[in-house]
Amino acid sequence: MNRRSFHHPKWTPDYAAPAVQLDKLTFSYGKKEFVQEFSESFERGSITSIVGPNGCGKSTLVKLMDGLLRAQSGKALIEGVDTHIMTSRQRARRMAVLAQAARPPAMTVYDLVACGRYPYHGHQGRLNPEDKEKIEEAIALAGIERFRDHDLRQMSGGERQKAFIAMVLAQDTSVVVLDEPTTYLDIKACHDLMGLITRLNTEMGKTIIMVIHDLDLALRYSGRMLVMEKGSNVLHGSIEEILDSGALEKVFNMKIELHHSREGEAAHVLFPH
């Protein structure tokens, strides 16, 4: 069943398959191979942070996952089905991607969240009762009820990102991929947002994959970590495994130590070499 047939089959998710599986993906922008034979799988219900130095291919990996880029060889599977076999709408009902923050669109919060229902309706964009229900749920979970009629361009970065999370929620997918969700946010807004993202996992069972720059946030909020360097997979494992391996120290060239505050709260402290 891996040919694109004339009438698009309704792919039933393979519940035994990982949420996302990358199988020997090779991709290059020009002549030089940027991502080389990259294989990895992301288990259902996990929160995984993808970390690595600038330009190591993290965002490219996200674009390969959701089919925005086409790999020269290898494939990306969502719930066991090749990204490029599904129609765009079928794919959009399984995996939602929150792109890196760009210019905010001229739109109200409600209209933005309603865009999350696009994969479910036709060209006209009429919302049916189910759509409206999903939109309300998403707005409530993101805690942005009071901003519902606000223009996105006039909101703080943190509130705006929550509105985008609500859009992704309204998309009602089992996998959520976030590309640098905390860029440009102040520290309080970062933690608020990561708290919300964690809830998508704990309360709704969504698989979360996020590209993240801030190692402190990654260590605090994710269960697993994928360390990348120069388009290759260095190590993928639980936070403990990653810390024990010393992979982060090597890739980022820094020292990481666990410290406890007087109240007994633990945090990892990063020291540049």
Add this chain to the structure above:
Amino acid sequence: MNISQRRKIAVSAASVAALVVAAFAASIIGSTAVGLADIIALLTGGEIADTSRNILVNVRLPRVAAALLAGSALAVAGVIIQGVLDNPLASPNIIGINSGAGFFVLLAASLFPHLFWLPQIAAFIGALVSAAFIFAIAMGAKTSRLTVVLAGIAITAIFGAGMNTILIVDPAAYVASSTFLVGGFHSGTRFEQLIGPAITILPGVLLAIFFASKLNIMALGDQTAHSLGMHVARSRLLLLTLASFLAGAAVSIAGLLGFVGLIVPHLVRFFVGPDNRIVTPLSAIVGAMFVVACDMLARVMFAPYEIQVGIIMAFLGGPFFIYLILKNRRGLGGLNE
């Protein structure tokens, strides 16, 4: 800022009313007065004097119809192009459609000056030829927004050079096409000439309204639109094709009217906000109304002389547009800036 549903309905109702008033006024007012009763008689099959019937059927109504068609087509093309290119400065002329049409019209007027019907067809062909060039370039560069704008600027320069060459080699070509180049309507427009443009414009405007929610999704950026299940490159091509058919048909009856496509969408967004599902149909109405009203002024303001509607439009629309810019400093119309 929330634009309430009530406000949207009020603005829509006011626009429709203004359109009806403008269309009736433009049919009545002119060098020979025709009464409102005459129009009603004509429409309902009542009694009407032969002179009045003659003026309405052969002079006024075709011209009003031409203005309605061109106005709605240009305004809707403007909404699409501004949305697809995510550029508030965009309008049909920026993607090179006007200059392509202009070049072909001058070429037709120069090579076949006795074929009076040719320029209209040439305009339509020219608009589509330049659109095809832009698509070819944009496809080669994977239809990014900036490439379309840059390709449009290049096409405009090339056809502009072609137009200037023809005007120097054959100045008489200008005389045959002066109204076209400024933008305006002929008193001699006949209903038969409008059939082709009408069967392009009416379904085109309906399709644009049908696809308006795609424009909203595109405003989120390519990656997000893709993630939501939209075929971004395909949708962009589809919408730009639609816009060039609309603009091409409009240019073939109204000449190089550039301003409508730029200001009407902004004007509409100023009142009802950025949601394209309402901006698109409302721009069709307001564009039609604006062009009909301006054309009426163009006929009567300096009577017995008639000036081209493009001139009136620039005189009235320009200052009004500046007023809107100053009044709404956050940025006009709700497109991203």
